[in-house]
Amino acid sequence: MTDRLEIVFLGLSLSSSWGNGHATTFRGLLKGLHELGHNVTFIERDVPWYANHRDLRDPDFCTLRYYQSTHELQRDHARCLEEADVVVVGSFVPEGRTVIDVVASICKGRFCFYDIDTPVTLAKLSADDCDYLSWRQIPYFDVYFSFAGGPILDRLVTEFGARCAEPLYCSVDPERHHQTDDPIRWDLGYLGTYSADRQETLDALLLQPALRMPDRHFVVAGSQFPSDISWPDNVERIEHLPPADHAAFYSQQRYTLNVTRRSMIAAGWSPSVRLFEAAACGTAIISDRWPGLDSFFPASTIHTAAKPDDVIEILAEVSERTRLATARQARARVLQAHTGAARAQQFVASLERSRAADPGLVVGSAA
Structure with missing residues (x-):
């Protein structure tokens, strides 16, 4: 049985769903992980666009932190990143390539990428036009989580050098998404x-x-x-x-x-x-x-x-x-x-498979 994990996500946004689908995806997954008993921290870049349109300021299922520069990320959040069992960087993070290098130099646990835009990412990488992920960085990750499944998972391994590619689709929160009594309009x-x-x-x-x-x-x-x-x-x-x-x-x-x-x-x-x-x-x-x-x-x-x-x-x-x-x-x-709880279970199971393939690193070492 997996012990309680200390998990850190660095993603586009958790606090604001304005103009992006990443927020709802992260919310469902993180809530599911919290319900499984894991401790989760989410760190996002503090940018005016999302700061002016925040619809989740104080989540009860994770700790939400901000940073304003990659220097500040390294200075103020290094301990959190170093002590985590798992660190996950998401797609479309501002200055993502620099963020990944910073985290790779600090992280001692499992290091993963969560691509919420996989087909877009691979097209950008092929055109040398991706500012949030470099081709050379893909082998850094113990698990490359992908929003897309099917043949694209094989491409991630054979063409792009991923060590392990796993599907982690979007999900729904049944407590928020359910039939209401509103009449049809x-x-x-x-x-x-x-x-x-x-x-x-x-x-x-x-x-x-x-x-x-x-x-x-x-x-x-x-x-x-x-x-x-x-x-x-x-x-x-x-x-x-x-x-x-x-x-x-x-x-x-x-x-x-x-x-x-x-x-x-x-x-x-x-x-x-x-x-x-x-x-x-x-x-x-x-x-x-x-x-x-x-x-x-x-x-x-x-x-x-x-x-x-x-x-x-x-x-x-x-x-x-x-x-x-x-x-x-x-x-x-x-x-x-396809609920957040189901995705959380899939996420942890993927980490367990990754640990089995590389037993040198321990998943679930937090007390």
Whole structure:
């Protein structure tokens, strides 16, 4: 049985979910680790963008610390990093390459990387355009945790030199994401920060159906959408939706739309956290199609669409009985396998496998 671990994460942000999906991912994982009895510290760069939009200032499941420079990180947090059983650096950390070198010089326990953007990272590395991870640093890590599974795990080892690559997908917190008593307001909704490579699909699978179904109600929630987008009159816009409001938002939709970034589609096996959140709230899902989707959501648990007609047919033809049955099956699957508690168990199990492969370092030495 694993002893209590002292675990330190350095990630993009835990305190603010504004304009990033990292915060909710870390929150679920860290809460799960706390519930397993481990001591967790999260250290993030104190930057104005997140400082001005913090929606989690004092978490009860971990210690939250800040630093303003890599020099300050080394000066003020060295002891915490040195005494940890496990240190995990996340993707997109500001000055990440320097941070990794600093931590590598201090860390005496397991050293891991958590790539919440794996397909993007590998594309950046191949183009020599990654400022948060260097190719030479990948072999530093005892475990390279990846948001994407499938063939990309083999690529991490064979092409990029990872010593051990393990999937650690996003997850959902059932206490925050559950069905509410709010009445249905929208036939189809979408939640996500603007991304240029998702916009074409959002246009095809939501805006065009909205134009062709003027008697139906649609909603798009998320920040950073350009001001020149022409929204149909029956599409409501919500600029930012904090995590505390996600459950009510999903519960007020008959269907929610999942749109995947091109790099994630190309890699496959890269589920969005929005899939798990919506399913946990009992909302039926319409998703674009990508390799590996059925390993998370079999056909009986989800609808897929490739063009406007597909969405229109689902909204107009699928019975309420079928919609609700599909949503129930998706919810049961997510609550069984895709919660923060499940991810925490997978995280610790991966560390145990890493220890077995390299018994020279001890995992779980903290008293």
